[in-house]
Amino acid sequence: MLEIKDLHVAYGESEVVKGLNLSLKENEIIAVLGRNGMGKTTLMKSLIGMIPSKSGSVQLKGKELNGMKSHDRVAAGVGFVPQGRMIFSTMTVEENIETGLTTTKETKVPEELYNIFPILRDFRKRRGGNLSGGQQQQLAIARALASNPDVLLLDEPTEGIQPSIIKEMAHTLKEIRDSHGLSIIVSEQVLSFALDVADRIIVIEKGKIIHDQPKDEVDEDQIAKFLSV
Numbered sequence: 001m002l003e004i005k006d007l008h009v010a011y012g013e014s015e016v017v018k019g020l021n022l023s024l025k026e027n028e029i030i031a032v033l034g035r036n037g038m039g040k041t042t043l044m045k046s047l048i049g050m051i052p053s054k055s056g057s058v059q060l061k062g063k064e065l066n067g068m069k070s071h072d073r074v075a076a077g078v079g080f081v082p083q084g085r086m087i088f089s090t091m092t093v094e095e096n097i098e099t100g101l102t103t104t105k106e107t108k109v110p111e112e113l114y115n116i117f118p119i120l121r122d123f124r125k126r127r128g129g130n131l132s133g134g135q136q137q138q139l140a141i142a143r144a145l146a147s148n149p150d151v152l153l154l155d156e157p158t159e160g161i162q163p164s165i166i167k168e169m170a171h172t173l174k175e176i177r178d179s180h181g182l183s184i185i186v187s188e189q190v191l192s193f194a195l196d197v198a199d200r201i202i203v204i205e206k207g208k209i210i211h212d213q214p215k216d217e218v219d220e221d222q223i224a225k226f227l228s229v
């Protein structure tokens with residue numbers, strides 16, 4: 001449903017994503033692993049249109065996204081949870097989620113989102129900046145889901161989150177995938193989380209995929225070696 005073909009992304013002369021090919025199926029969760037600086041964030045930002053790609057193609061359900069602005073990609077069905085969550089700290093929880101509704105006809109936060117994350121219902125009048133890291137991550141996911149995406153991109157969602165909450169996050173993401181028929185790409189450095197959440201594990205190094213395997217066939221030691229510095 002998401003087809004990435006020969007994608008090249010560069011900052012000026014410096015090419016960071018170097019001819020990446022990836023095919024994401026319906027209801028599939030892919031974890032993209034890689035050490036710091038290997039291009040995970042650049043890939044994610046280019047998929048949501050925050051960084052233009054140099055060449056290549058990204059198609060969602062047959063529709064070309066390359067060349068489209070971020071807002072139009074969201075309308076086309078891409079949801080994005082950025083690294084560091086980027087919650088609007090002075091806005092309330094409710095207002096934060098409402099910013100995700102701009103591409104839909106809804107004006108109120110759908111109850112269904114509060115059913116997935118009940119703590120956000122309880123805290124809906126609190127300022128985003130007053131939530132814990134794990135609660136802010138739930139808020140960032142709820143905001144991304146508000147636009148009814150077909151594919152959800154999460155950039156290092158476990159960063160700065162407690163281990164017990166990380167476990168819960170993997171469970172919630174799989175539940176959302178099942179209930180919403182979503183496909184998910186998550187970039188990660190935490191191998192245990194990737195193995196917990198994903199159907200397929202991909203390792204990128206220097207902007208290219210160097211490893212691609214179904215989760216059930218993964219040799220953890222081998223992946224750990226790819227990730228060690």
Ligand SMILES: Nc1ncnc2c1ncn2[C@@H]1O[C@H](COP(=O)(O)OP(=O)(O)OP(=O)(O)O)[C@@H](O)[C@H]1O
Nearest residue numbers: 011014016034035036037038039040041042043083
């Ligand atoms: N705005 C920028 N201008 C120039 N180079 C950049 C820019 N942003 C990132 N880079 C470079 O691109 C490369 C890939 O960075 P990127 O942030 O995509 O890696 P990453 O795998 O997501 O790492 P991290 O885990 O630290 O987020 C790095 O060498 C980085 O220095």
